[in-house]
Amino acid sequence: MYKFGFIGIGNMGYSIIKGLMKSNSNEDFSFYDISSARAELIESELGIAPSKSMEELVSNSKYVFLAVKPQIYRVVMDSIKSYIKPDHVVITIAPGFDMETVKMYLGSSTRVIRSMPNTPALVGEGMSVITFSDDEYSDSEVKEIKSIFLSFGEMEIIDESQMNAVVPISGSSPAYVYMFIEAMADAGVSMGLPRNLAYKLASQSVLGSAKMVLETESHPGELKDAVCSPGGTTIEAVTVLEERGFRSAVIEAMKAAYSKTQKLG
Ligand SMILES: NC(=O)C1=CN([C@@H]2O[C@H](COP(=O)(O)OP(=O)(O)OC[C@H]3O[C@@H](n4cnc5c(N)ncnc54)[C@H](O)[C@@H]3O)[C@@H](O)[C@H]2O)C=CC1
Numbered sequence: 367m368y369k370f371g372f373i374g375i376g377n378m379g380y381s382i383i384k385g386l387m388k389s390n391s392n393e394d395f396s397f398y399d400i401s402s403a404r405a406e407l408i409e410s411e412l413g414i415a416p417s418k419s420m421e422e423l424v425s426n427s428k429y430v431f432l433a434v435k436p437q438i439y440r441v442v443m444d445s446i447k448s449y450i451k452p453d454h455v456v457i458t459i460a461p462g463f464d465m466e467t468v469k470m471y472l473g474s475s476t477r478v479i480r481s482m483p484n485t486p487a488l489v490g491e492g493m494s495v496i497t498f499s500d501d502e503y504s505d506s507e508v509k510e511i512k513s514i515f516l517s518f519g520e521m522e523i524i525d526e527s528q529m530n531a532v533v534p535i536s537g538s539s540p541a542y543v544y545m546f547i548e549a550m551a552d553a554g555v556s557m558g559l560p561r562n563l564a565y566k567l568a569s570q571s572v573l574g575s576a577k578m579v580l581e582t583e584s585h586p587g588e589l590k591d592a593v594c595s596p597g598g599t600t601i602e603a604v605t606v607l608e609e610r611g612f613r614s615a616v617i618e619a620m621k622a623a624y625s626k627t628q629k630l631g
């Protein structure tokens with residue numbers, strides 16, 4: 367019996383497994399990925415045995431991660447529904463799929479954890495939010511489920527009604543942060559800095575700034591003010607960012623991601 371069974375190991379499944387492998391052994395995992403090239407790569411790189419079929423995987427795993435794209439969820443749930451037993455816990459990671467829909471496909475008594483992780487799980491700095499279905503979980507299962515997500519970063523338990531709103535802020539946001547880092551590095555390169563140095567300066571500054579917010583618990587505006595010397599350089603950059611609608615671009619972008627999340631389920 368495997369502890370963790372993954373249906374699909376792409377970007378997100380891989381990040382979660384890499385995080386989980388730090389506190390579990392290879393024998394605790396199996397997976398099924400429709401792409402044989404992907405399956406071979408995962409087997410050779412991570413030393414995890416693939417299962418022959420989704421059905422075999424589900425039958426032999428306690429925690430079943432549905433780590434395929436939202437568009438494939440329905441077909442996958444249809445294929446596995448008759449193999450789900452009361453002891454299983456199905457973990458969803460797709461945006462927009464609510465418990466009601468998942469239970470409609472897998473059976474109303476299926477125990478479901480709806481989650482939204484993010485790819486920094488790969489380096490143990492993930493941010494996940496989870497919701498437990500309204501079913502029976504033993505104390506040790508609750509502890510184990512929390513520890514799964516805590517093994518690759520931070521975790522918050524939230525109400526399902528907030529799930530769609532977290533997608534843009536923690537699920538998708540690494541993409542915009544990488545765009546910001548890339549843009550800052552491009553600017554550095556245009557001013558003559560070597561590319562690698564520019565990436566390091568931009569990334570470490572993002573990491574350090576995030577840590578400042580988390581560890582000092584100061585208002586981000588206060589931290590920004592502390593960087594802006596009167597008549598100095600930073601306020602010139604801040605002025606241009608305001609002129610170009612930086613904040614409203616971020617807010618509007620996140621509203622677009624939210625709206626798409628609502629449509630996916
Ligand atoms: N990539 C990200 O940053 C995040 C992704 N998610 C969610 O995670 C899920 C997976 O996303 P990614 O890993 O980015 O996608 P991906 O496309 O990188 O990986 C999906 C994997 O599923 C496999 N697959 C496709 N059809 C299959 C089937 N019928 N049976 C078994 N395997 C199949 C593919 O070969 C691929 O390896 C999605 O629902 C996505 O919304 C959630 C949070 C963050």
Ligand SMILES: O=C(O)[C@@H]1CCC=N1
Pocket residue numbers: 461533537538
């Ligand atoms: O783009 C997506 O749909 C997924 C969900 C959050 C991050 N990636």
